[in-house]
Amino acid sequence: MPKVLVSDPIDQAGIDILSQVAQVDVQTKLSPDELANIIGDYDALMIRSGTKVTQAVIDAGQNLKIIGRAGVGVDNVDVPAATRRGIVVVNSPEGNTIAAAEHALAMMLSLSRYIPVADQSVKAGEWNRKAFTGVEVYKKTLGVVGLGKIGSHVATVARALGMKLLAYDPFISADRAEKLGCRLVELDLLFREADYITLHLPKTPETANLINAKTLATMKPTTRIINCARGGIIDEVALADALSKDVIAGAALDVYAEEPLGPDSPLRSLDRKAILTPHLGASTEEAQINVATDVAEQIRDVLLGLPAKSAVNIPGLRADVMEQMRPYLQLAETLGNLVGQLAGGRIESLNVQMQGELAQKDSQPVVIAALKGLLSHALQERVNYVNANIEAKERGIHVIETRDTDVKGYTSSLRLTAVGSLGEHSVSGVLLGGSEIRVTDIDEFPINVPPTKHMLFTLHRDMPGIIGKIGSLLGSFNVNIASMQVGRKIVRGDAVMVLSIDDPLPEGILDEITKVPGIRDAYTVSL
């Protein structure tokens, strides 16, 4: 039974799903070293933001197949390292959207009405109504930075609160922003005009310290900032300084550059102008059930050999696309494997030619599947849909894609041409009845064979007796032939012979075959 390590608090709903297919161990608060020491035993790791999955953890996870992040952000996972090792990283892109959006809205209203400090004051025995006169959000301007899933929900609710909306998101159309009631503007204008600024973008090298001393200085003294996105988007020292000098009016933060927030952080000594919560954006009962279920189901599926629906490191391969394209992906993988072995090692290039209806489909999954097949003889199970692209790049394999939507003979066909240590070779194939693979030519010799586990190919002169000689030779080595086909372009010219054999060819027989008069070349291929 596979083993799954759950290293952050996860809702029981997720554990129950995982337990259907795996032994589940829950061990939280592990340091990266402790995690690296035990991860070698596990096939899957399920985490939230509390676990740091470093390169060392990934290197130690020799059996790891999948890392599941029960939430959105995967910035605590070394995704490139996981990708290189072929480990699928999945998340739950939508499971906590509402929870995070509602937290940001709660922060905005709490900040405006001093709710946390007023509560503390009443509990301390005071009744000070004058000290906590707040401001309304109605008719104020909210600047939404990052108009994705969470930003959009915040905008929708804020609009209902009667706020005017500005948005900055370089990857969103003005049309989409307008539908949400937002005016799409440049960031400097948003900073200058907004009464409230709410951040809902990822932390990337471009967004690190987006809010800093310089940008804070451009804001109004009445501006309040809410960050329920990621720590590090705000320069915390500059923010603390701006708040203490009344450069802006307030800030509510849920996320920090370092988590847990250090005891000496200047943010901790701010007065009522700042509200700090300990990364609670996703902490609702509903969101925790959503994300745990979402991610546990994906871990279960991957452990059962099925595709994951929200893998962050399988480019272009969404589960629904995978399902729809599955027969073509199998065709591409089989042909990739075949042409990879025919072309020998040290592949320099792969040309993926899609013909007919296939040429109208998304080519990326087909190319990835072809590369997976191409590299599978050398890398065995170490190559998969996650790392096939990277492995090909690291080997310097030049990939060319060509499409021709004209239907020629078959409604769809795929042709792969690889150049390797044995020169240039090509194979073409089609799907019969939508799912049965047929190899329809090899090196431009027309054939029609279903691929089988063990195959023998010969290139020979088309002359009487040669097929019989190969048959008797194989018989003398006790090799059973399941099927045989010959393809030729012209009578008595060159021809290829494709033999499906029941077992791998015994040592030495290939040399004997090449000695048969008229045989130019012979290859064995195992799929």
Ligand SMILES: NC(=O)c1ccc[n+]([C@@H]2O[C@H](COP(=O)([O-])OP(=O)(O)OC[C@H]3O[C@@H](n4cnc5c(N)ncnc54)[C@H](O)[C@@H]3O)[C@@H](O)[C@H]2O)c1
């Ligand atoms: N506090 C929490 O517990 C919590 C919970 C969930 C999500 N999050 C965080 O909230 C953020 C938003 O999550 P989401 O689910 O809405 O993601 P999303 O991918 O749906 O939206 C992010 C948006 O940011 C935009 N963006 C990217 N770079 C930008 C830039 N330089 N400037 C402006 N916009 C930019 C993208 O175009 C996208 O529209 C993420 O950082 C996520 O990790 C935090």
Ligand SMILES: O=C(O)[C@H](O)COP(=O)(O)O
């Ligand atoms: O990216 C996320 O989903 C949030 O930051 C939530 O993090 P959490 O799972 O640690 O609460």
